[in-house]
Amino acid sequence: MSAVILQVGQCGNQLGLEWCELLCKTSKQVAHRSPFITKEDTLAVVCVDSESKVLKRAHRLVKNKKLLESNVVQGKGGRGNNWAYGYHGPRGAEGDKLLHGAMEAVRREAEKRDYYGGTVMVHGVSGGTGSGLGSRLCEEIRAEYPVSHLLSVSVVPHQSGESPLQHYNTLLSLDALHRCCDGILLFHNDHALSGVHQNKAVCTSGLSSGVSQDTLSFMNRHIVSCMAGLLFPVNSLTTASGLSLGMEPWELIRSVCPMPSAKLLSITQASSREKQKWDRLAGLTLQSVPQLSPAGKSYTSRAVLAVARGDQDKSFATSRALYKLKRGHRCVAWNPFPIDHWTDPCNEMTGSSSGAAQLLTVCSNHSSVTSLLDHTLRRSKEKMDVRAYLHWYERYGVETQDFQQAMDTLLNVMEEYDAQ
Structure with missing residues (x-):
């Protein structure tokens, strides 16, 4: 199959291991079609963290022969919630050990593939390991595999x-x-918390039942549900002979990232345990889509992908759902084909053999992401102006010009979205 999952840091492994347990519970038919499960029936997953406590669940998967022990890479100390420390690591041999071990595990998984399409990295952007080491791994993977795809699942803090x-x-x-x-x-933690309340039925079905039902667990389940809605195999991407190529992660990129200068993606989801009209579910996904910026300017979408699971009667394409989504996301006029859709007659997220329950997951390249970029830039500049905490980064080789370069990058992205 075509994909390797790379889980980095505490947040990335909490989400990723929830995702792994979901994959292990899918039917044999879906497992055979999934790009994240190998021919040997093991998970194509690499778990990386600078501390061992988060990886206890990974070792249980190793014990159950679902995950290779060599794919669990752990260090002996944290990264202090510091991007610079996570990126450069401690001085000496220990600094390169975690990075080298992670890259070796990815290489071994990639070389097993008949076709290696790329890597999906799951991580948080606010801590030390997930943000700093995650950034370093992205750079190393891009340099090592320049023609493969790289998709990140990135969790933004409150x-x-x-x-x-x-x-x-x-x-x-x-x-x-x-x-x-x-x-x-x-995935924004604030939005995920809101999504938990709006879509609780999805979060509590088909996922690991041994985790306590606290808020953080529900948020993780909501995010994993959205990931599965997009990345699980779909019938409409199989060949005429019924062969699945495991191309969902890479077709996602082609569908919603028409230009490389703007590739920040938002996800909404709605479900029903009973037969509903697809346009009603489309309306539910639009409830959490921002319409206006603080300045009163309308947000727009460069491209939208809708994934309908449980489409047994093939009614999604002929319903008003796509028209409703196109209007609700205010798709840009310059893209002649701004909306794409995938369908599957079953919905594995419910655990229902009949596949009767419906799940609609919508991924949008939406300009409302500029509010996150603006907030991040504003708060970072406020701290930089008084040199707050900068010495913690300078200690590990990150200088003021590195912050300025990052600010310029985000400003350029904002301008790109505002210009559409």
Whole structure:
């Protein structure tokens, strides 16, 4: 199959291991079609963290022969919620050990493939390992495999309250991701918390039942549900003979990233346990889509992908859902084909053998991402103006000009979205 999952840091592994457990519970038919499961029935997953405590669940997968032990790469100390420390690591041999081990694990998985399409990296952008080491791994993978795809699943922190360094870390991480990745699936913690309340039925079905039902767990399940909605195999991308090529992650990039200068993607989702009209589910996904900027300017979408699961009667394409989504996302006029759709008669997320439940996942290259970029830039500049915490980054080789370069990158992205 075509993809390797790379999970980096505490956030990335919490989400990624939830994703792994979901993959292990899918039917044999879906597992056979999935780009994330090998011919040997093991997970094409590499787990990386600078501390061992988060990887205990990974070792359980190793014990159950679902994950190779060599694909669990762990260090002996954290990265202090510091992008610079995560990126450069400690001085000496220990600094390169985690990076080298992760790249070797990715290489081994890539070389097993008949066709290696690329890597999907799951991480957070506010901590030290996920943001700093994640950025370094993106650069190394891009240099090592220049023609393969690189898609990131990046979790953005709450606007305030998580860490005094979170805005610096987010700034530097988004800069690296924009330079190296082909597409960036952004999940905001604030939005995920809202999505939990709006779509609780999806979060509690078909996922690991052993995790306590606290808020963080629900948020993780919501994000994993959205990932599965987009990246699970779909019937409409199989060949005429029924062969699945596992191209969903890369077709996603081609569908919603028509220009490489703007590739920050937003995801919404709606579901129903009973038969519903698809345009009603489309309307539910639009409820959380921002329409106007703080300045009163209308947001727009460069491209939209809708993935309908549970489309047994093939009614999605003939419904008003696509028209409703095109209007609701205000698709740009210059893109002649701004909306794409995939369908599958089953919905594996419900665990229902009949596939009767419906799930609609919508991915949009939406200009409302400029609000996140503006907030990150503003808060970072406020701290830089008084040189707050900069010495923590300078200690590991990150200078003021590195922050300025990252700011210029994000400003250029904002201008690109505002110009559409």
